Amino acid sequence: MTENELSTLGEFGLIRRIQQQAGTARHLIKGIGDDCAVQIQQPEQELLTSTDLLIEGVHFNRRWISMEQLGRKAAAVNISDIAAMGGTPQSLFFAVGCPQKLSVVEIEDLSRGFLAEAEHYGAVLAGGDTCRSPGPLFLSVTVQGVIAAGSAIFRQGARAGDAIYVSGALGDSALALRLLQQGKSPPADLLARHLTPQARVTLGQLLSRQQLASALIDISDGLLADLGHILEDSAVGADLELECLPLSDAFRNLLAADRIVIDLALAGGEDYELLFTSAHQNLAGCADFSPPVTRIGSIRPGSGISIYQANRSLYHCSRGGFDHFT
C-alpha cells in the first residue's frame, strides 16, 4: 500500500492533513475539526458571506490549470466577492468532491494553492467537507468577511450622472482562454490573468472606507453582464465609451490583428476587476488606486447599455455575458 492513494489515507486522514496545514487567526475560536467553526463577532462590523461553485468541465479544464493554480483561483475568485462589497476577507470554507482517480498528491497541491492564496489575503481556512465524486472534480467555496457597519457597497446605488469606473485591464482572461481553446499558447501575462486572477481587496476597502463608490460589483460574468446587474438593481441605464476600455499591451497586440477580440473585453468574463459607479467625475487621476482605475462611461436615466465608438456611432457586441443555462 502506498500513501499516495486516497483510499489508504482515508477521508479523516485527509482532513487531519489539511487541518495541520491550516493557519490560525485571532477571530477564530475553533477551526477545522468540529461540527462547526466558531468565531468571535464584532458589533461594529457586519458579516459578509458568499458561496461559489467551481466545476470541472464548466469552470476549469485540468489540461490547462495545475491543481495548485486551481486551488489559488478557487480562493481568489471567492474572495473577490468580499472585495466587491468593500470588505475584508476573514474565513474560508472549502468543500471538495474528488473523482476516484485523483491522487493524494494532487489534492495536497490543490489545498496548498488554496491555503497560500487565503493567506495572501489574510484569510484562514476554517472548515470544509471532502467526499468522493462519481463525476468531475467539484469545488465549493464559502468566504466570510467583515466590513464596518453601514459601509458595504451594494449593486443598487448607481444614479444618473455618476461616472463608471473599472480597475486594471479587461479581457485578458477571456482572451487567454480563447487561445487555449484554439490550441495556442497565450502570452504569459494573459495566461496568468486567466489561471491565477487577483481579488481587488485593497481597492474595495479604499472605496468603502472613503465612500467613493455609489455601486460596486466584481466582473465575473463579463463587463456588460455585470454592469447590467448594477443597472437593473439601480433602475438606470449607461453609456460606455468603447475607446476608453482599459486594455493590456498583450491584449492590444492581439486586438490589432483581429478587431472582434474587443468583445472579449466587453463580455468575456473572469476579469475579477472591480466595476463601480461614483459621483466623483475624475477619480481616475487620484494616485491612490492600485491597480489604477479607468473611467469608461456614465450612468444615465432609463435602462440598457449604449456603447459608443470614437466616431459616436453605436457599437454592437456579438457576445452575451456568461449564463450557465442558456
Next chain:
Amino acid sequence: MTENELSTLGEFGLIRRIQQQAGTARHLIKGIGDDCAVQIQQPEQELLTSTDLLIEGVHFNRRWISMEQLGRKAAAVNISDIAAMGGTPQSLFFAVGCPQKLSVVEIEDLSRGFLAEAEHYGAVLAGGDTCRSPGPLFLSVTVQGVIAAGSAIFRQGARAGDAIYVSGALGDSALALRLLQQGKSPPADLLARHLTPQARVTLGQLLSRQQLASALIDISDGLLADLGHILEDSAVGADLELECLPLSDAFRNLLAADRIVIDLALAGGEDYELLFTSAHQNLAGCADFSPPVTRIGSIRPGSGISIYQANRSLYHCSRGGFDHFT
C-alpha cells in the same frame, strides 16, 4: 419555447425566482442578489458555520428521494451541525450544480423543500450559486448559526466517568436504505427517518443553555465513528452497553428476524441524532428532553470502544463507519 426548460429561464431568471421565495430575517441586511449577503453581528454571540456536500450517487439516489425531500434533507443535515454545537441556525447558503436534464419544475421542488425546512428551523436562505453540472446533481450547503459566547459544546470535553447519551432511536435511516437497496419497501416510519431526517436543534440548545454536556456531536457517519471522534479529541475511551441502544419498534421488528441488523444501529450512519457525554449520571430520567435521551454507556480512561452484551461478553461490529475514500 416553454418556461419548463432551464435554458429558457436562464441562470438569472432562476435566481430571481428563488429570491422571490426566500424569506427575510431581522439579522439579514441583504440576502440573495448582491455579491455577498450582509448580516448584523451580535457581540454577546459567537458565529457558527458548517459546510456540507450532497452528491447524487454518493449521498442520495433520485430513484428513492423526491426533489422536495432532497431539498428538505439538504437543509436539515446541515442545520444538524449547528445543533451539534448547541446553537441556533440563522442563515443558509445553497449552491446547486444542475445536470442539463433537470427541469425548472424539479429545481423549484428542490428549492421549495429547502426553503420549507429552513423556515421550520427559523433559518433564512441568504445566498447561493447555481450552475450547470456535466456530471451528477451536486448540492453544497453552508449554514450559519449563533450561540451565546462561550457556550458552544465541542467534541473534546469528554472525561473518564462521564455518562454517554444519545437522542431518539438509532439505525432507522440505515435500515431503510438497506431495504431500498434490496428492492424492498421499508415501513413508512423508517423511510421517513432516511428521507427527511430532523435536526435536533431544540435539544442541542437545551444542552448548551443548561451546560448539561461535556462533549457533543451529531451522528452522521454512524454511532461508533462519531463516538470515535469524541474519544479521539478528548483522549479517552468508552464502554457501550449493546442492550441499551435506543431502537424504534419498526427497527426491533426487523432485528428479530436478523440479529446482524444491530450493526446498522452501531455503524449505519445518517441518524442525525445527538450523541453527548455528561457528568450527570441520570439525565435520561429528566422529562425535558424531546426527543428522549438514552444512556448507552460510560467514558473511561484509555482509548477505543468496548461494546458489552447482556452476558458481559464483548461484541464485535462487522461494519466500520462511513469513510468517503476507503
